[in-house]
Amino acid sequence: MPELPEVEVVRAGLERHVVGATITSVEVLHPRPVRRHLAGAADFAAVLAGRRVVAARRRGKYLWLPLDDPETGDALMAHLGMSGQLLVQPAESVAERHLRVRLALEGAAEGRELRFVDQRMFGGLSLSTGGAALPPEIAHIARDPIDPLFDDDEFVRRARRSSSGVKRLLLTQTLISGVGNIYADESLWRSRLHGERPGNRLAAAQLHELLGHVREVMNEALAQGGTSFDALYVNVNGESGYFDRSLHAYGREGDPCDRCATPMRRVAFMNRSSYFCPTCQPAPRVRR
Numbered sequence: 001m002p003e004l005p006e007v008e009v010v011r012a013g014l015e016r017h018v019v020g021a022t023i024t025s026v027e028v029l030h031p032r033p034v035r036r037h038l039a040g041a042a043d044f045a046a047v048l049a050g051r052r053v054v055a056a057r058r059r060g061k062y063l064w065l066p067l068d069d070p071e072t073g074d075a076l077m078a079h080l081g082m083s084g085q086l087l088v089q090p091a092e093s094v095a096e097r098h099l100r101v102r103l104a105l106e107g108a109a110e111g112r113e114l115r116f117v118d119q120r121m122f123g124g125l126s127l128s129t130g131g132a133a134l135p136p137e138i139a140h141i142a143r144d145p146i147d148p149l150f151d152d153d154e155f156v157r158r159a160r161r162s163s164s165g166v167k168r169l170l171l172t173q174t175l176i177s178g179v180g181n182i183y184a185d186e187s188l189w190r191s192r193l194h195g196e197r198p199g200n201r202l203a204a205a206q207l208h209e210l211l212g213h214v215r216e217v218m219n220e221a222l223a224q225g226g227t228s229f230d231a232l233y234v235n236v237n238g239e240s241g242y243f244d245r246s247l248h249a250y251g252r253e254g255d256p257c258d259r260c261a262t263p264m265r266r267v268a269f270m271n272r273s274s275y276f277c278p279t280c281q282p283a284p285r286v287r288r
């Protein structure tokens, strides 16, 4: 699943290759990715034709392209879901196996298409009316920790009022967005915190340190992702495996902890898994 750094790489790619282009026509090859457009696929295609892309923005893992006016216009929203990709391809290039929507471009991206490719189709595209500045559909989602306007103190205050486990807090999109399961585990390992430690039992300094590690992990992935994107040039590619090579926690069940050599453990967590070192990240004591 694309995590926030990959989505930011996609946003930067869209900014570079699609902003300034006009959408001339839209072809929906499968209705599921445009299911949120209730008027249907034909209407989706009709309302986008002739619109000019004027920016590429992101909140958490949601992307949007403001159309015609960056403040008051509509927006084309995209979510990559589990397996979605946005590609900028020459119009004549062979269709990808899981190509779902193609948008023909002219102007800044003459002769190219923006393509939404998605095998599993949990992601999709939709039109947000008047959503150029911030689509109302995602206004409840908090900023992410690499957003310059993210408020650390506010996050720490709210986390310390909650009895939820700190990993769950990291995955609460109304509190902090864009931190997926993999980066949550990695940040908690670096902070020596067990994910079940309740927010209201942590010191402010521990939470500030955790935020620092979240940013560190994301910036490392961004640095690597940026390189991948340049290598691909016109491929605005939402799929990757480039970030998993430097991970200390995720996917390492039974491997020795990189700090203390204790075998790493895996436990079930919200239909997923959590990976941690039982020595460096001791479970909270049960309060009686």
Ligand SMILES: [Zn+2]
Pocket: 257, 258, 259, 260, 261, 262, 277, 278, 279, 280, 281
């Ligand atoms: Zn350890």
